[in-house]
Amino acid sequence: MTMTIALHSDHARLFERNRFVYPVLSRRSGGISIGVNLNPDKVCNFDCIYCQVDRTRQSETRFVETEVLIAELRATLDFVASGAIYETDKYREVPPHLRRLNDIAFSGDGEPTTYKNFDELMERCAEVKAAAGLDDVKMVLITNASMFHRPHVQRGLEVLDQNNGEIWAKLDAGTDEYYHLIERTPIPFRQILDNITAAARVRPLVIQSLFMRVNGEPPSPAELEAFCDRLNEITADGGKLKLVQIYTIARRPAESCVAPLADAEVDTIVALVKRRTGLSAIGYYGSADYQ
Numbered sequence: 001m002t003m004t005i006a007l008h009s010d011h012a013r014l015f016e017r018n019r020f021v022y023p024v025l026s027r028r029s030g031g032i033s034i035g036v037n038l039n040p041d042k043v044c045n046f047d048c049i050y051c052q053v054d055r056t057r058q059s060e061t062r063f064v065e066t067e068v069l070i071a072e073l074r075a076t077l078d079f080v081a082s083g084a085i086y087e088t089d090k091y092r093e094v095p096p097h098l099r100r101l102n103d104i105a106f107s108g109d110g111e112p113t114t115y116k117n118f119d120e121l122m123e124r125c126a127e128v129k130a131a132a133g134l135d136d137v138k139m140v141l142i143t144n145a146s147m148f149h150r151p152h153v154q155r156g157l158e159v160l161d162q163n164n165g166e167i168w169a170k171l172d173a174g175t176d177e178y179y180h181l182i183e184r185t186p187i188p189f190r191q192i193l194d195n196i197t198a199a200a201r202v203r204p205l206v207i208q209s210l211f212m213r214v215n216g217e218p219p220s221p222a223e224l225e226a227f228c229d230r231l232n233e234i235t236a237d238g239g240k241l242k243l244v245q246i247y248t249i250a251r252r253p254a255e256s257c258v259a260p261l262a263d264a265e266v267d268t269i270v271a272l273v274k275r276r277t278g279l280s281a282i283g284y285y286g287s288a289d290y291q
């Protein structure tokens with residue numbers, strides 16, 4: 001008994017010190033998600049107007065240390081899957097129906113596919129998951145789709161396909177102008193659309209879209225129509241989209257010119273997407289817990 005407690009508190013200390021891997025309680029996914037940060041330097045090839053990463057302070061960790069990351073993932077999977085996590089103060093109150101491990105999510109403080117050894121790292125993480133006997137646990141890649149044209153990224157996506165993977169690709173606009181207003185990147189909108197289409201031809205993708213007020217203005221009806229047109233073009237070109245997730249801002253971002261949509265506005269966009277595209281769509285409100 002004493003040994004178990006000692007082991008568990010060692011584990012708790014271990015995961016609090018982690019640099020790349022962290023558990024999060026996700027009510028949306030109905031369980032625990034294990035986040036993996038492939039961008040500890042906080043560098044991103046987008047500069048989204050709604051990004052919550054604090055880039056005013058430099059992080060202490062600049063590079064991914066693969067062996068450290070893998071060791072952290074192994075320990076964190078064990079910590080969550082064994083239930084030891086629910087003995088810590090932070091997770092003690094988690095209700096029984098949420099005490100399950102849902103996924104390993106690759107997101108973090110930048111665009112995960114810009115990581116130079118993306119394919120190798122997906123492979124190593126998949127091996128850790130398989131060795132732990134966690135075939136049901138998903139591997140979710142949260143991405144802006146900007147790097148899908150690179151061969152090593154495509155290899156990494158194939159590793160996800162073989163290991164219960166899911167790709168959530170960001171698409172926040174329907175027109176070039178709005179895309180540049182929101183994402184503030186030199187990467188052309190056409191490249192993102194082509195990348196999403198090509199990847200969706202190989203496996204069904206989830207589209208993740210965030211809409212908000214910018215200087216008090218929600219996206220115009222014409223912008224939302226154009227957004228639906230882009231979705232229709234992807235599917236007309238043979239891309240498979242299994243779900244469109246419509247988000248708004250849930251926590252205050254760095255830029256003060258952006259604010260969340262009202263719940264009813266999110267509902268309207270979801271209804272429009274369903275009607276105009278025939279795709280499954282789901283909305284997530286932001287205003288209820290906006291702080």
Ligand code: SF4
Pocket residue numbers: 044045046047048050051052053108109110111144
């Ligand atoms: S792609 Fe993600 S990490 Fe990069 S700026 Fe946009 S929200 Fe932030």
